[in-house]
Amino acid sequence: MTTMLRTVNRVALGLVGLVLLAVGGAVLAVGLGANPPSWWLHDGRHDVLLSTAERTRWRHEGWWWPVVIAVLTVLVLLALWWLVAVLRRRRLGEVLVDTGDGAGALLRGRALEGVLAGDAARLDGVSHSHAHLTGRRDAPEAHVRLLLEPHVDPAVALDHLANESLAHARESAALESLPAEVRLRTAKHKAERVS
Template sequence: MSAVLKVVNRVLLGIVGLLLVALGGSVLAVGLGAPAPSWWLHGGRHDVLLDEAERTRWRDEGWWWPVVIAALAVLVLLLLWWLVAVLRRRRLAEVFVDTGDGDEAVLRARALETALAREAGLPDGVEKARVRLTGRRGVPRARVRLRLEPHADPGSALDTLTTGALAHARESAGLTRLPAEVRLRSVKHHAERVS
């Protein structure tokens, strides 16, 4: 998922969440007897949300139904786009491998993830490595998480990963490029009392 899509996703989720919390909290507060806020649509706790006059006010206007239908259609299309964008992030099932003779073979993505994680976890200072392949079958992207021991140098761990495991995976699969997002996390050891 691209960075722009991540930002749009988080902003939309934040706005929708804030609106729902504000509206739901206000309805709950007014329903429990709290005074209605100044921006509240109704006067008190026993007021209905939409009375008959409000529900039928625009029914006879010629522009009302086309606007409602168009707005709902745009909303449905935006929500479908959002859903497709979120679902496309999932893990790859297979990767196309260039065999060198003009043909292509298919490699299970989990096998490549396992091999990458094993090699990435070999160097001294790396406690655990996790790899996930995303993207498309012909152009995979690697998401690597390294858990480093306290004495490990993050710079050398990253350099070893890029020149070692990632380069080997790219070469063995015949990929021209293998972009990777690497997250490093250090293991924290707690002090223990020695007697």
């Protein structure tokens, strides 16, 4: 599914890019004084993109505005679908685990993310953690965000994360390596009045 989505995404973006480049280049060439062919949309340099007659041709027809609205709605829905698909596929769906028998097994990416985030949240001084996986299923990469308590040394928290949580995730999924990008933030507590 991800490979098919990636292929559709690249083909669609390539076609849209080629069409926009061709039309934009042709309009620019005519605007700069090139002689357009007889079948081209514009006759010359001072021709407008849409004449008044072209813009108002179908305005009084009963079917015109519903069709325009329907087409624009479909285009917006397709654009939203594409955006959601692109954003969703950044998260790794499954991780290939080497079982030692040559066949392998698949581990859900969200399960490994949940275990990694839960393990990191149990570290001393971590008030909240979030993890997600990207990359390929045979070479995942972890992205971890930790919210640290104000008293915690970030270097110590990072060392514990690398030597405990990430090492545990790497060993449990039988991965050779698990590169990680870690973002650390410190929790801010409001000052309280003491009487």
